[in-house]
Amino acid sequence: MLLSVQNIHKTFKGNVQALRGVSFELDRAQVLGVVGESGSGKSTLAKIVMGFTRPDEGKVLLDGGKLDRRKVQIIFQNPFSSLDPRLSAGASLAEAFRLNGLRGAQRLRSAVQEALRGVDLAPELAARFPHELSGGECQRIAIARSLSRSPELLVCDEPVSSLDLLAQARVLNLFLKLQKERRISLLFISHDLRVVRHLCDRVLVMKEGLVCEEGELSQVYAKPQHPYTQELLFSSGI
């Protein structure tokens, strides 16, 4: 088991209970989908797994130990705001490799080229700035940058929600490839149950800060137990 999340509670100012006791586990090379409506606590959960936000109670274990930032990376919904607008795509990637200890202009250049190829982008895109890239291209650059650290877990917070369907499909293909070839685990937060069905092995359904259903994806989709899961599936036309 790679990630173990145990009984997480988090209350924000104004007594907003974002999470009220959330636990789950995630295996290596597995994709866990987290679904639920806006305000159900999905993004707070992502921030806690990343260590950006401290839980009031409960703990997050990676490989049975403390969270290691190098092994966990996050992908956000809005790819434009994840990239520095003043840096070209290549410079953003090179910076990530440099922070990782890679030195030498030639080495950095070839690492950037390889990183772009790894996310199915043409090497020429290295010279472009975020505003010269499409949403899907930006998101793949953000993924390439997160991969520069060879993470074991990618936390993806609505990574395809701002993309149109074709761009979304290309990013989904990329996630599948990463999971198979690099055996990366994904914690995949999404409100889109079709996307989750395509990508995930297991699914966690959240409502009002609680897990209302969890299980193997095929089982939950075929026989949803909780009325809220049933409603979500029905609304998605599944």
Place this chain on the structure above:
Amino acid sequence: MREEPLLEVRGLTVSFGGKLVVKEVSFDVPKDSWVCLVGETGSGKSLTALSLTRLAGGAHVEGTVRWLDEGSSKDLLSLKEEPLRVMRGRELAYIFQDPHSSLNPVMTVGEQMVEAYEAHFRCKRSEAEKAALISLGEMRLEARRVVACYPHELSGGMKQRVMIAMALLNNPKLLIADEPTTSLDVTIEKGIIDLLNDLRTEWPMSYLFITHNICLASRVADYIYVMKDGRIIEKLDRGPKGFYPKEPYTRQLFQAGLENVPPKTEIAV
């Protein structure tokens, strides 16, 4: 069944400083029909919708947009600004993707709706207020509470319902909806789509619905026009079992919508 056209678009071409963005687009919106314009980001679908009533600022628009109603016919593109302004909001209305930026943050819902009503009808304030309440109620909103709310006090789905209420205040014959559910959750999206479906059975009205999601379009539309790089590349009519795309690009769009794609397999796009 022979369908009477309400809107006939012929050879619509939109350019910015000589750069063609919408190229020779032609389509029909028949009376009481639901027409979808589908395409990916940058395909020109939103610009097409805006250009129908010359709302695209700075654009050079050519072609004809014929409005056929009660035996008369007029070309919206050659209409003078004032009669066109009267038509917008009264005969045809728009709703957009982001309801939050369409609403004025410093006015209550009621004040905005009264203003919108008074822009088209000379009437007593009480009459406008009554119309606002009725329209909000038809959107399955708690009208009395919602009229007193400011936009930030409402959820995204409620705001979009308010926008629809405002758009339908004057009983237009055509509602042009540009990605109205794209920023909403699935359950909220379903609620809005069901609402639009119900409204159409209650009043004679046509929809021109713009979306990137062809699977959503195929659930609601009578006709789908597929746009790519500023052109319409395929028109689909609803058959007994839905839509049958012929163009490879349209098939890709259906694939990308994950309709009948085996899980965990590469999507053919």
